Amino acid sequence: MKPRVLSGIQPTGNLHIGNYLGALRNWVKIQYDYESIFCIVDLHAVTVYQKPEDLKAKIVELAGLFLAAGIDPKHSMVIVQSMVPGHAELAWLLTCVTPVGWLQRMTQFKAKSEEQETIGSGLMQYPVLMAADILLYQAKVVPVGDDQSQHLELARDIAQRFNSLYGDTFVMPETRLPAVGARVMGLDEPEKKMSKSAPGSGHAVALLDPPEVIRKKIMRATTDSNPAVDFEKAGPGVVNLLAIFQAFSDWPDDKMKAHFSDMRYGDLKKQVAEMVETSLDPIQRRYREITSDPGYLDGVLRAGAERVDPIARSTVELVKGRMGVYTRG
Ligand code: TYM
Numbered sequence: 001m002k003p004r005v006l007s008g009i010q011p012t013g014n015l016h017i018g019n020y021l022g023a024l025r026n027w028v029k030i031q032y033d034y035e036s037i038f039c040i041v042d043l044h045a046v047t048v049y050q051k052p053e054d055l056k057a058k059i060v061e062l063a064g065l066f067l068a069a070g071i072d073p074k075h076s077m078v079i080v081q082s083m084v085p086g087h088a089e090l091a092w093l094l095t096c097v098t099p100v101g102w103l104q105r106m107t108q109f110k111a112k113s114e115e116q117e118t119i120g121s122g123l124m125q126y127p128v129l130m131a132a133d134i135l136l137y138q139a140k141v142v143p144v145g146d147d148q149s150q151h152l153e154l155a156r157d158i159a160q161r162f163n164s165l166y167g168d169t170f171v172m173p174e175t176r177l178p179a180v181g182a183r184v185m186g187l188d189e190p191e192k193k194m195s196k197s198a199p200g201s202g203h204a205v206a207l208l209d210p211p212e213v214i215r216k217k218i219m220r221a222t223t224d225s226n227p228a229v230d231f232e233k234a235g236p237g238v239v240n241l242l243a244i245f246q247a248f249s250d251w252p253d254d255k256m257k258a259h260f261s262d263m264r265y266g267d268l269k270k271q272v273a274e275m276v277e278t279s280l281d282p283i284q285r286r287y288r289e290i291t292s293d294p295g296y297l298d299g300v301l302r303a304g305a306e307r308v309d310p311i312a313r314s315t316v317e318l319v320k321g322r323m324g325v326y327t328r329g
Helices: 017-033 052-069 086-095 100-104 107-115 121-135 146-166 211-219 236-249 253-260 265-290 296-323
Strands: 004-009 035-040 077-080 141-143 174-176
Touching (some): 004 017, 004 121, 017 141, 017 236, 052 077, 077 296, 100 146, 211 265, 236 253
Parallel strands (some): 004 035, 035 077
16 A cells, blocks of 8 residues: 655635645645645634635635646545544544643744734644644655644654554654745745735735736845845845746756856846746646536545545544543444
């Protein structure tokens, strides 16, 4: 049997090129090498308030984008987290072996909790639910962007702690980062990672942005006071634009240097915009095709849930048995 890969994305905000280059594109590349499970993590989304009607629409939109980007639902299992009860069930069982201090140390928790007036306890439990997503399927490989590395370390710590308390139960999941594009930065603030929730209209290129919007955002991206590309001295904005181009084009370093050295920033931006537009165009076309049949995505998500459910149930039963809580047997 092939080893399993699992990853997930929250159905909040607009999916952007950071999500694509850091995660989704790599799922597409490796999906056939594994038994692949790709999850829309709506239970993570509700750790902060979401308008119910918007959340539902975002879940379906995200499923459409997974498929439009090239996830093959005949091979890979595309699921919504809340449709498979095992995620929440295992999360509780793992919560009971997770020290509070481990959760309070998480940098994303610290950052997010500073933004909120009151913090739901779900926000602190967030990484335990993420560990449950992975461990529920005994996933070996987890392809993510760099910002999830700390959460994955925690997932391994939780797995190890469970294994040492109750005997060998969980496979240790590995973090798989892309070589280029693991941390795409905001176009307007290149010191900060590109984020779905950042307020600025020039911050992120969304996967469904029309070509003229993509161009505008990239042409306005923050650079630095140098007039042209110097690979030794480039500031974070220019480094980011070059990384975006390289990730989409798959050009090697020497080709990047030969082509872009001494290029004026205006021309660099035009070429980056062109590269992003032509790369996103086929995804946008497929997205329109897929969403023209309203029932299709719902069918894909139901089929995904049915396929993963037996795996999820057997892990939950195993874990319950190990812990000594009552099982149906
Ligand atoms: P989320 O929804 O914030 O992001 C989804 C994926 O996109 C990556 N990513 C980025 N990569 C490069 N540059 C960026 N600027 C950038 N921003 C986001 C993220 O690293 C991620 O891979 N907690 C997760 C979702 C999750 C999950 C899981 C992931 C829940 N359960 C189990 C893996 C396995 C999250 O909020 O991702």
